[in-house]
Amino acid sequence: MGKELDILRLSGRQLMTKRLRVALTVIGIAIGVAAVIGIVALGDGIRYQAIETIKAQSDLTLVELHPKTTDGVTQLITEARLEQLRSTPHVVAVAPVFTDSYATKKQTFLQVLAVRADEIDRVLHLKYTQGGSFSPGAQEVIFGADLRDKLQRNEGIRIGDNFTAMVREYDEQGMPKDREVPLKVVGALGDRDDQFDRVVLIDMDTAARIRGSFQGYDTAFIRVDDPDTVFLVVDKITAQGLDASGAFEQIRAVNQFMDAILIVFMLFAVFALVVGGLMITTTMITSVYERTREIGITMAVGASEHDVVRMVLYECLLIGIIGGIIGNIFGFLFTLIMNAVGKPFIISRLGSEFSSIFGNEIARLSLEMVVAGMAIAILFSLAAGIYPAIKATRMNPVDAIRGFM
Amino acid sequence: MTMGIQTESLTKQFANGVTALANVSLSIGQGEFVALVGRSGSGKSTLMNILGGLDHPTSGSVLFDGIRVDYHDRKRLIDLRRTQVGFIFQQFNLLPGLTALENVAYPLLFNYAPRDERNRTAMHLLTLVGLADRGDHLPHQLSGGEQQRVAIARALVGNSRVVLADEPTGNLDSKTSAEIYQVMREVNREKGVTFLIVTHERDLASYCDRTIELRDGKVVS
Structure with a gap:
C-alpha cells in the first residue's frame, strides 16, 4: 500500500x-x-x-386485474388465484368483481359492478355522501357520485328510492328480452375522480341471482400497501398470466x-x-x-x-x-x-x-x-x-x- | 563457485547484420575495478547492456557468481537490475522532477522498501559520495560532478554487487572526472562492489586494477 x-x-x-x-x-x-x-x-x-x-x-396503490389470453389460452381469475394473491407480500386486500349491464326504464345505461361489500370496502375505502352500504343478499345498490347526479337530475331517482332496473336477456332464438328487477338505492359514493363515479355497486350474490347464474369473475381490484411496492406486486400478477392495469401504468x-x-x-x-x-x-x-x-x-x-x-x-x-x-x-x-x-x-x-x-x-x-x-x-x-x-x-x-x- | 562476472563466447548480432560482440569471453572477479576501453563501435556499450540485463546476447552466456543468466526470464532480468547491477550513465540520467535524495531512493520504490528505509539508505549513500547537504536539490541545481555522484549513489542503492558505468566522466572536466573516479574507487574499496567502467580516456583507466580492451567486438587485451 x-x-x-x-x-x-x-x-x-x-x-x-x-x-x-x-x-x-x-x-x-x-x-x-x-x-x-x-x-x-x-x-x-x-x-x-x-x-x-x-x-x-392518482390512486397508485389500486391495481385492477383482468383475465388474459395468450396464444389462445385464457388465464381466468379463479378462487385459487385470488387466494394466492391474498397471500402475496404487500397485498393488503383483494376484491373480485364481475360486471353486468342494466338500464333504467328511461334507458339510462347502468354499468354494474357485483362485489362483496366488505371486500370492496377494504380495497376502495368507500366514502358515502348519503346512505351506506347494501346488505348481503338484498336487492340494494349504491350509486357512484356522477351516476347519482345524473339519475337524480334526469329520472328523479334519489337515495332511499326504489327503482326498476331493466335486465336484458336473450331467448333461444337470440331475441332480446328485458326483465324488470326492483332495486333500492341505499347509498351514494363520494366524488372519487375515477371509474367508480359512474358505476352501480351491487352485492355479488344478488347480481348472480338476478342473472340466474354465476359467470365467473372478470375483474379483481387489489390494494397494495405502498406506491413503491406496486410494481413488485404487478410483476407477480403478470407472472401468473393475468393482466394488470392502474395508475401505475402512467408512471x-x-x-x-x-x-x-x-x-x-x-x-x-x-x-x-x-x-x-x-x-x-x-x-x-x-x-x-x-x-x-x-x-x-x-x-x-x-x-x-x-x-x-x-x-x-x-x-x-x-x-x-x-x-x-x-x-x-x-x-x-x-x-x-x-x-x-x-x-x-x-x-x-x-x-x-x-x-x-x-x-x-x-x-x-x-x-x-x-x-x-x-x-x-x-x-x-x-x-x-x-x-x-x-x-x-x-x-x-x-x-x-x-x-x- | 566463481564469484564475479564471467562471459562465455558472448556474441551479439543486430538485425541489420552488424556484429557488435564476437565470442567475447572474459572474467571479472568480485570487487575488481576494471576499465573497459575501445574505440567507438567496438561493442563496449553493447557488452554493458547485456551484462546489465537491458539487452540480450545472440549467443553465449553470462554468469553472475557462477549462475547463468536466463535472458528469456524477464522476471529474473528485472531482479538482476534491482538487486545485483547498478548503472551509471554518461548523461547522468537523473529524473529531473525528483530531488537528489529521491533520485537515489527511486530504485527502491520498485523493491517494496518502506519510505523511511528508502530515504535512510539514500541519505547514507549520498553521505558516502559527499552530498549529504544536497539531498533536497533538484538535478538542475547541481553541478555535473554532483549529478554524477548522485548517479553513483543511485547505482549502489539496491545493494548492487556490480556497477556498470558507461563513460561516467564523458561530460565532465578532467578535475571533476578524477574526483568521480576517486569516489567510485572509495566505494569499490569500502563496499567491495565490482566496477566495470567504459572510458575513452587512457589516463583515467590508470585508476583501475586492470583494463579490458575491445576491438571490433573482440577482446584484444
Whole structure:
C-alpha cells in the first residue's frame, strides 16, 4: 500500500510538470462528466416531478386485474388465484368483481359492478355522501357520485328510492328480452375522480341471482400497501398470466418516455466524454514520448513492465479523479442554474399550467449520480491510458535511455 | 563457485547484420575495478547492456557468481537490475522532477522498501559520495560532478554487487572526472562492489586494477 501511494504521489508530481496540458485534459473530462450528470439530473428531476404529480393525483396503490389470453389460452381469475394473491407480500386486500349491464326504464345505461361489500370496502375505502352500504343478499345498490347526479337530475331517482332496473336477456332464438328487477338505492359514493363515479355497486350474490347464474369473475381490484411496492406486486400478477392495469401504468409510461429521451441525450454526453478520453490518450502518449529516457532509466533501475504500466495509469487515474470532482462540481452548478433560471424559463415557454408539473426542483442531483460521475471519469481515464501505458512498456530500455523510441 | 562476472563466447548480432560482440569471453572477479576501453563501435556499450540485463546476447552466456543468466526470464532480468547491477550513465540520467535524495531512493520504490528505509539508505549513500547537504536539490541545481555522484549513489542503492558505468566522466572536466573516479574507487574499496567502467580516456583507466580492451567486438587485451 505504501508503495502504491508513493507511486501515486510520484505520478501526481509528474502531472504537475505539465500543468497546462493536464488542466485542459481535466477540463475535457470534467465537461463530459458534467454533461452526463447534468442531463441525468435534469431527466431525473423531470421524471421525479411527473411521478410525484401522478402520485398526488392518482390512486397508485389500486391495481385492477383482468383475465388474459395468450396464444389462445385464457388465464381466468379463479378462487385459487385470488387466494394466492391474498397471500402475496404487500397485498393488503383483494376484491373480485364481475360486471353486468342494466338500464333504467328511461334507458339510462347502468354499468354494474357485483362485489362483496366488505371486500370492496377494504380495497376502495368507500366514502358515502348519503346512505351506506347494501346488505348481503338484498336487492340494494349504491350509486357512484356522477351516476347519482345524473339519475337524480334526469329520472328523479334519489337515495332511499326504489327503482326498476331493466335486465336484458336473450331467448333461444337470440331475441332480446328485458326483465324488470326492483332495486333500492341505499347509498351514494363520494366524488372519487375515477371509474367508480359512474358505476352501480351491487352485492355479488344478488347480481348472480338476478342473472340466474354465476359467470365467473372478470375483474379483481387489489390494494397494495405502498406506491413503491406496486410494481413488485404487478410483476407477480403478470407472472401468473393475468393482466394488470392502474395508475401505475402512467408512471411506467413516464419512465419509458424519459428513458428514451435520456438515451438520446446521453449519446451527446458520451461524445463529450469520448473527446475527453481522447484528450487523455493524446496527453499520455505525448507524455510517454517526452519521458522516453525517464521510462528507460526507470526500467534500468529495476522497474518491471507492470510498474511502468502502473505509473502511466496512475497519472490517468489522477486526471480521472480530478476531472470527476470538477465535473461533479460543474454538474452541481448546472442543477442549481436549471432550478433557479431554467424552471421559470421553461414555464414561461410552456405556460403557467405547467408550473405544477415542475415542483421545486427541475433538476435533481443524487449521491448515486455523483458516484456514477466519478466512476465514469475514472473508467474513461483509465481506458484512455491503456494504449500509452502499453506503448511505454514496449520500449527497448537501451533505446529509451538514449532517447529513441 | 566463481564469484564475479564471467562471459562465455558472448556474441551479439543486430538485425541489420552488424556484429557488435564476437565470442567475447572474459572474467571479472568480485570487487575488481576494471576499465573497459575501445574505440567507438567496438561493442563496449553493447557488452554493458547485456551484462546489465537491458539487452540480450545472440549467443553465449553470462554468469553472475557462477549462475547463468536466463535472458528469456524477464522476471529474473528485472531482479538482476534491482538487486545485483547498478548503472551509471554518461548523461547522468537523473529524473529531473525528483530531488537528489529521491533520485537515489527511486530504485527502491520498485523493491517494496518502506519510505523511511528508502530515504535512510539514500541519505547514507549520498553521505558516502559527499552530498549529504544536497539531498533536497533538484538535478538542475547541481553541478555535473554532483549529478554524477548522485548517479553513483543511485547505482549502489539496491545493494548492487556490480556497477556498470558507461563513460561516467564523458561530460565532465578532467578535475571533476578524477574526483568521480576517486569516489567510485572509495566505494569499490569500502563496499567491495565490482566496477566495470567504459572510458575513452587512457589516463583515467590508470585508476583501475586492470583494463579490458575491445576491438571490433573482440577482446584484444
